[in-house]
Amino acid sequence: MRRSFEKKVSLLSAFLAVIVLLSSCSKSTSPKDPEKDLFVIGFSQVGSESDWRLANTRSMEETFTNAKGYELVMENARQQQENQIAAVRRFILENVDLIIIAPTTEEGWENVLTEAHEAGIPVIIMDRSVNIWNKDLYLTNVGSDFLNQGNQAVAWLEKETEGQFSAEDPLHILHLQGTYGATAQLLRTKALEVADEAHDDWQIDAQLYGDFTEAKGYEVTSEYLNSNQDIDVIYSENDNMTFGAMRALDEAGITYGEGGQVKIITFDATKKALQYCLDGKIDLCVECNPLHGPLVEELIKKYRAGEPIDKIVYIEEAVYTRQNLTQKFIDLRTY
Ligand code: AHR
Secondary structure, eight states: HHHHHHHHHHHHHHHHHHHHHHHHHHHHHHHOOOTTTTTEEEEEEOOOOOHHHHHHHHHHHHOOGGGGTTTEEEEEEOOHHHHHHHHHHHHHHOOOOOOEEOSSSSOOOHHHHHHHHHHHEEEEEEEOOOSSSGGSSSSSSEEHHHEEEEHHHHHHOOOOOOTTTOOOHHHHEEEESSSSHHHHHHHHHHHHHHHHHHHEEEEEEEEOOOOHHHHHHHHHHHHHHHHHHOOOOEEEHHHHHHHHHHHHHHHOOBSSSSSSSSEEEEEEEEHHHHHHHHHHHEEEEEEOOOOOOOHHHHHHHHHHTOOOSSSSOOOOOEOOGGGGGGHHHHHHHOO
């Protein structure tokens, strides 16, 4: 009696072990559910460093839904490229249908993209870019024209300050930089540095590292203001660093915006920044459009239909000052 009970128990354990083994195998090789037949997208997102990034994540989640036939497997890299590379390797093992990467920085992608290519998995680069020799390793690069954003900002500054400064008494610029090596940082910085070279009446007094976060923007600006308050312009490479810098200026009693000591140029144009702009606290908002979801979906549809797609696709963007903003426009902004 006891022996037959033990036998049943050991049979049951063996059965359960096989079930567990089978389910873990299918999980590590394929997340696809054949019943639902979803198109599985592995998405490696940079992180959640800014309001822009949160809006970008939301746009992807709202676009690639189960109801529309997608399964979006998103991994947050917490701004570390090594986390992104590990995530892409997991996607390859899981044999997803397509991989989307919003790369933290431009360098270091050749190997993992070659692995995806060899596995036959198409890759879309979104938001920023990668600097690789073999462009066949990805389908397309969808995102912002970051150099154009920077050029628009400096063109505005040139117009605003024309004839007011000289080589002896130059325009003092404080430059807040985003994550080093990210396309958004490299090209916004390039635009400012090229313009600065061409202007003997401009002077970049400092370039501070804000990593696209509000906390860092506040920290480095506060520290800087302890020893130097002679600033005419803050050129801040994203809204969150700008919000941090504004807090630091408030604490130091330095005025900014319309009629203030410091002009503020910011990139992203999120709802909060636009409101500050309309209220006269920020002078220029250069838009960086985070709503990539629908555009990426359109390209994926083309790819699946066997249609050609462009290697670089820029998203529509604009530039805002107090003059071309309305409260109604800001109220309708979703991010
Ligand atoms: O790559 C886009 C940039 O990254 C946005 O300007 C910034 O807010 C984000 O973190």
